[in-house]
Amino acid sequence: MGAMSDPVDWEAEEERLLQRAAATGDATGWFDDLYAAGASGRVQVPWSRTEPHPLLEAWAGERHIDGTGLSAIVVGCALGADAEYLARLRFETTGFDVAPTAIELARARHPDTRVRYVTADILDPPAEWHHAFDLVVEIITVQALPPPLHPRAIANIGRLVAAGGTLLVISGINDGQPRTRLADPDTLDRAAVASFAADGLEEVSIETRAVPGRSGRRRWLAEFTRRSPEPRKRSTTTEATMSNAHDNQQSAETATPDTVPAVVERATFQAQLDALRVEEKAHTRAGDALAAARRRLPMVEVDAATPLIGPHGPVTLLDVFEGRRQLIGYYHMWYDGRPAKDQCEGCTLYNGQVRELSMLHSRDVTYATLCQGPYEESVRYRDFMGWDVPWYSAQQSLDTLLIGRQIGLLHVVCYVRHGDRVFETYWTTGRGDEALDNSYGLLDLTLYGRQEPWEDSPAGWPQAKANMSYRTNGRPYAQWSRIQAGRSDNLGGA
Numbered sequence: 223m224g225a226m227s228d229p230v231d232w233e234a235e236e237e238r239l240l241q242r243a244a245a246t247g248d249a250t251g252w253f254d255d256l257y258a259a260g261a262s263g264r265v266q267v268p269w270s271r272t273e274p275h276p277l278l279e280a281w282a283g284e285r286h287i288d289g290t291g292l293s294a295i296v297v298g299c300a301l302g303a304d305a306e307y308l309a310r311l312r313f314e315t316t317g318f319d320v321a322p323t324a325i326e327l328a329r330a331r332h333p334d335t336r337v338r339y340v341t342a343d344i345l346d347p348p349a350e351w352h353h354a355f356d357l358v359v360e361i362i363t364v365q366a367l368p369p370p371l372h373p374r375a376i377a378n379i380g381r382l383v384a385a386g387g388t389l390l391v392i393s394g395i396n397d398g399q400p401r402t403r404l405a406d407p408d409t410l411d412r413a414a415v416a417s418f419a420a421d422g423l424e425e426v427s428i429e430t431r432a433v434p435g436r437s438g439r440r441r442w443l444a445e446f447t448r449r450s451p452e453p454r455k456r457s458t459t460t461e462a463t464m465s466n467a468h469d470n471q472q473s474a475e476t477a478t479p480d481t482v483p484a485v486v487e488r489a490t491f492q493a494q495l496d497a498l499r500v501e502e503k504a505h506t507r508a509g510d511a512l513a514a515a516r517r518r519l520p521m522v523e524v525d526a527a528t529p530l531i532g533p534h535g536p537v538t539l540l541d542v543f544e545g546r547r548q549l550i551g552y553y554h555m556w557y558d559g560r561p562a563k564d565q566c567e568g569c570t571l572y573n574g575q576v577r578e579l580s581m582l583h584s585r586d587v588t589y590a591t592l593c594q595g596p597y598e599e600s601v602r603y604r605d606f607m608g609w610d611v612p613w614y615s616a617q618q619s620l621d622t623l624l625i626g627r628q629i630g631l632l633h634v635v636c637y638v639r640h641g642d643r644v645f646e647t648y649w650t651t652g653r654g655d656e657a658l659d660n661s662y663g664l665l666d667l668t669l670y671g672r673q674e675p676w677e678d679s680p681a682g683w684p685q686a687k688a689n690m691s692y693r694t695n696g697r698p699y700a701q702w703s704r705i706q707a708g709r710s711d712n713l714g715g716a
């Protein structure tokens with residue numbers, strides 16, 4: 223019988239896939255299997271709400287939440303109903319899910335969305351999300367994971383919350399009832415909900431609430447906040463939290479801090495700097511030792527004929543070396559069909575800082591962008607930004623080139639060529655990207671550093687960047703000078 227004409231109940235399919243996952247020890251892969259079965263029509267698409275969760279809507283409505291100038295993230299966003307709702311409340315919103323098919327379906331369902339949909343795993347979230355969001359919304363994702371993984375997921379969700387920010391948790395209630403389905407007993411008890419209050423996150427309220435419009439159904443509704451290190455007036459209500467986050471951002475951008483270090487004689491200053499220099503030198507030597515260890519790693523062969531697209535059409539990975547001995551490939555993230563303003567702000571920040579290649583070339587090393595999107599669309603972005611480093615599309619070969627890594631996240635990969643064979647020698651992601659950066663390096667030399675909430679700074683130092691999204695007014699920072707210069711940001715798509 224045709225699968226489309228007689229779909230299987232998705233809860234039955236969920237149970238079947240869960241049993242298989244439990245047997246194989248794969249805690250998260252089955253979600254994508256389930257969405258893929260949904261997308262193919264074999265089961266109904268799971269978690270396909272088209273409306274925001276009624277308790278999220280009630281919570282935000284009661285507080286008159288306005289997200290203008292604030293960032294929000296939805297954990298396990300499924301097909302995006304909650305993320306779209308937050309975008310309508312004017313948050314700059316990210317929705318992420320471990321299932322790539324869910325993310326594809328979310329993008330397809332909301333073709334004109336302002337939400338950034340990202341495939342990511344809360345068990346291993348991108349480093350740049352640390353303390354980065356003013357509002358974090360978690361609705362029944364933790365409970366969908368096996369209980370031994372709950373503490374890690376809970377801790378990682380808490381770490382997404384920026385200083386002055388809010389975490390909202392909606393979850394099923396584990397009241398000790400015997401299990402009927404494999405997924406059922408993983409609902410959270412009160413202690414599990416309370417355990418979100420850790421690592422600087424404080425409980426605002428934990429209550430059970432009836433779900434509006436669903437008679438008899440009750441859920442945990444819990445709110446947490448991360449106090450800002452800034453000494454400023456605040457209340458414990460969410461409304462005040464949100465408006466404080468506004469103030470927070472403004473003050474970081476406009477205020478002149480009146481807190482400065484003690485003024486001393488030059489000799490005293492120099493003596494303390496000399497002491498710090500000893501530590502700096504130790505740090506430099508430790509970096510040298512790490513690089514020495516990196517040079518002693520083994521390597522793994524990659525098919526030299528792996529196809530990519532370059533300015534003159536199809537090329538191979540070997541061609542990208544441009545004849546040099548080594549290659550550094552930057553796997554630039556890409557959102558297919560999205561306008562320039564929605565493209566990746568992190569990649570724009572980091573990749574955009576690699577400009578002068580002569581030193582690399584002098585050491586027989588090529589640097590190239592291996593973009594994860596289509597060539598024509600993405601090279602227009604390169605041109606809009608005025609970058610001139612080599613640019614290729616690796617989209618058709620990501621399964622080969624990024625094997626074992628998460629496609630859709632930024633990666634820096636180093637290769638060596640031995641004759642016509644190609645080998646991968648190193649890769650990094652997350653803060654490893656800081657190897658491309660000079661902005662943070664320079665900021666680290668300044669009195670106030672990066673001015674980000676996670677940094678260990680003296681009390682009163684400006685650290686109030688509630689929004690660490692590398693964006694201002696809806697675009698990655700670096701785009702504004704190009705717009706002001708009159709360049710077209712038309713990528714030929716949306």
Ligand SMILES: C[S@@+](CC[C@H](N)C(=O)[O-])C[C@H]1O[C@@H](n2cnc3c(N)ncnc32)[C@H](O)[C@@H]1O
Nearest residue numbers: 253269298300319320321343344345361363366
């Ligand atoms: C029970 S569904 C809930 C979906 C949605 N939050 C809702 O309320 O309808 C759990 C969702 O979390 C996603 N998920 C499961 N494990 C995850 C993980 N480790 N990281 C991110 N998302 C995950 C699943 O793919 C699924 O979309």
